[in-house]
Amino acid sequence: MPEPSTRKDAVRNRKAVLAAADALFDRSGNPEEVTMADVAAAAGVGKGTLFRAFGDRNGLLLALYEHRIEPIRQTVQAGPPPLGPDTPARERVPALLDALLRFKLDNRRLALALEETGSTSPYLAAHYEDWHSLLRSALEQIPGLTDNSEFTAHVLLAAIRADLVEYLAGHKGVPREEMHAQLARFTAGVLR
Amino acid sequence: MPEPSTRKDAVRNRKAVLAAADALFDRSGNPEEVTMADVAAAAGVGKGTLFRAFGDRNGLLLALYEHRIEPIRQTVQAGPPPLGPDTPARERVPALLDALLRFKLDNRRLALALEETGSTSPYLAAHYEDWHSLLRSALEQIPGLTDNSEFTAHVLLAAIRADLVEYLAGHKGVPREEMHAQLARFTAGVLR
């Protein structure tokens, strides 16, 4: 990410901001109450620096997200089954959803903040398209689902949206394994 | 809604505000850019009046929503099949989802505004609980779905969330009937 010719104070500050934001978002219950000024202060940096490095609030959230999701992305793209590309679709679909659910449980605040961001619908984010098309092409390889795969992929992703996960896990107190089990059961039903 | 002893100017202003808000939300593409000041101005009323009548932005949105959804609510509660209580669950579930999808298509801006409202997750709204428990109890009457009905109801409702509907219908240009068809196909699959 850091360009070859970037001044080292810029690099240092970028890291400081990422670390501070990372900590702040996980700590607070409601991500909306973490302000940009807070992040800048916690990182020991001015607001100007913060905004120059990440553009806007959404840019910061995105950078955090990409950093955290990287391992999963890698595994999906070139790793072993059940996530990697060599997995039969029937196993890969539930595995993908399971991994994403685990990610959202592990990164609830961040995922929430990312999907909330008022004006920007989560469906317009670049990474949504990625996950959707991956899931969709997996679904297309399963006989009997090829016709409605587009919509089915949307619904399966909607089943693990950050605010739903937060509601069930955080508000309703549904335990982790229970959520995984319910999602697996539902997915199995859809895949018939 | 207006208490027996409410001054008539208050009643008049309340109606004016509702009418103005109704029009404004439907007109603008992005509901976030309709400000409370706009609504007050369009209604020919001061901001103080607006806030006294509805509490806050969310209160206004809710009042609008309840006004518009009332016919559906009535039909569901005491109307004829396929929405009313005498409908066999197997037909009622898809009918409910279809009606809600139609509602969201017809009231896109409003539904969006209602589900966005930053800090307040849609899952904490009173009406979500209502629809969820209705759908869930219908699902429970279908053999083979009784175990996972809770989660299944959440997912089916997630399939018609306002921002997803807006994304598909508005951004991707999926026509109405196509959306209804896709939802019906998916639901049929889930109900097996």
Added chain:
DNA sequence: AGTAGAATCGGACTGCGGGTCCGTTTCGAT
């Protein structure tokens, strides 16, 4: 009809957060 006083009105005002601006500081190439 007239009047008192309570409820409502309305727009100036506050608080707050995202985002910008620009004088000052730091970097690194020569």
Added chain:
DNA sequence: ATCGAAACGGACCCGCAGTCCGATTCTACT
């Protein structure tokens, strides 16, 4: 050591939800 360029940082601006309180309008009572 020097100089131009890039980065810094915090004062500043802007827009919006929500509040406050003096002015206004309604209604109950005579």
